Amino acid sequence: GQNIDQPTEMTATEGAIVQINCTYQTSGFNGLFWYQQHAGEAPTFLSYNVLDGLEEKGRFSSFLSRSKGYSYLLLKELQMKDSASYLCACMDSNYQLIWGAGTKLIIKP
Amino acid sequence: DAMVIQNPRYQVTQFGKPVTLSCSQTLNHNVMYWYQQKSSQAPKLLFHYYDKDFNNEADTPDNFQSRRPNTSFCFLDIRSPGLGDAAMYLCATSGLAGGPNEQFFGPGTRLTVL
Numbered sequence: 001g002q003n004i005d006q007p008t009e010m011t012a013t014e015g016a017i018v019q020i021n022c023t024y025q026t027s028g029f030n031g032l033f034w035y036q037q038h039a040g041e042a043p044t045f046l047s048y049n050v051l052d053g054l055e056e057k058g059r060f061s062s063f064l065s066r067s068k069g070y071s072y073l074l075l076k077e078l079q080m081k082d083s084a085s086y087l088c089a090c091m092d093s094n095y096q097l098i099w100g101a102g103t104k105l106i107i108k109p
Numbered sequence: 110d111a112m113v114i115q116n117p118r119y120q121v122t123q124f125g126k127p128v129t130l131s132c133s134q135t136l137n138h139n140v141m142y143w144y145q146q147k148s149s150q151a152p153k154l155l156f157h158y159y160d161k162d163f164n165n166e167a168d169t170p171d172n173f174q175s176r177r178p179n180t181s182f183c184f185l186d187i188r189s190p191g192l193g194d195a196a197m198y199l200c201a202t203s204g205l206a207g208g209p210n211e212q213f214f215g216p217g218t219r220l221t222v223l
Contacts, residue, residue, distance in 0.1 A: 004151070031209040042199055042214035043152070050209060087151070091209055099151035 002026045004100035006088050011106045012078055020073045020086050020103045028093020034062055034073045035087040037102065043087055046073070075105075083107045112136070113215035115200050121221045122190050130185040130218045132200030141183045142212065143175060144199040152199055158183065187220075195222045 003025045012018040024032065031050035035043035049055055049064035049071060061074040073086055085102035092098055113134045122128040132141065140159050144152035156165045158177045172194070174186040187194055197219050201212040 008149075033211065040197075040217075040219070042217050044214070045211045048209065048211060085149075095209070096154065097212065099153075101149065101151045104149070 002090075002092065002098045004088055004090060004098055006086075006100045006103045008101070009104045009106065011108060012075075014078055014080060014107055014109050016078050017074065017076050018078060018105065020075070020088075020105065022071045022073070022088035022100060024069050024071070024088070024090045024098070024100075026090045026092045026098055029066065030091040030093065030095055032062075032064055032071050033089045033091070033097065034060075034071075035089065037085045037087055039084070046086075078107050080107050080109070113200060113202055113213050115198075115215035115218050117218060118216060119219050119221070121223060122187075123223050124191065125189045128187050128190055128220065130187075130198050130200075130220070132183045132185075132215055133181050134200075134202045134213075134215075135181070136202055136204075136213060137180065138202035138204050138213070139180075140203045141177060142199075142201040142203075143173075143183070143185050144201065145194075146197045146199055146217075147195075155185070190220070190222045192222050195220055 006022045034046040037043040047062040054063045059076045064071045085104050087102040088100040089097040116131050142157040143155045146152040155169045177183045197217045199217045200215040203210040203212045
């Protein structure tokens with residue numbers, strides 16, 4: 001079966017760094033997406049990885065290891081506005097997104 | 110600005126009373142998706158269109174129907190809403206099926222069933 005696992009909730013301090021992990025098992029693989037979703041709002045695109053390695057985009061970076069079925073999202077210099085859910089989603093062999101349930105990130109002052 | 114619009118943002122209906130949710134896009138994208146998302150859960154794909162080709166997920170209940178009269182508009186019809194259908198309904202678009210394109214989401218419609 002297809003499965004995406006990520007922690008349910010994480011807490012971090014403003015200004016700090018946090019890493020949100022995601023492991024996946026899918027039928028085929030055409031890349032992994034990270035989306036940010038604030039409470040009551042739609043998901044917004046953060047990153048896409050299809051090759052192994054780290055993709056950096058400002059304060060956010062995303063890493064992929066295809067051999068391990070593993071990705072992480074790294075958030076640096078955390079700000080209060082980063083409090084949100086972070087959704088990991090894999091694109092399978094049919095180019096359909098398989099979604100994780102999301103990691104709720106709580107930022108404390 | 111190019112965008113995905115959903116109306117209404119909040120919809121209240123009574124148990125068993127049909128309801129229609131609408132989505133429009135100015136991105137001129139070929140693919141449109143409808144997702145159901147319940148609190149603290151992953152978005153669940155209900156169906157998607159590639160142009161006018163309709164693709165229904167195997168586990169989408171018959172109670173849910175969809176129409177796409179043209180490229181810009183897509184509708185979700187819930188024929189007889191039950192209490193379990195209360196959720197956020199998300200419309201999304203992407204540029205091309207069969208490719209690793211990001212999906213652009215509308216703001217969602219939160220459905221309450223009384």
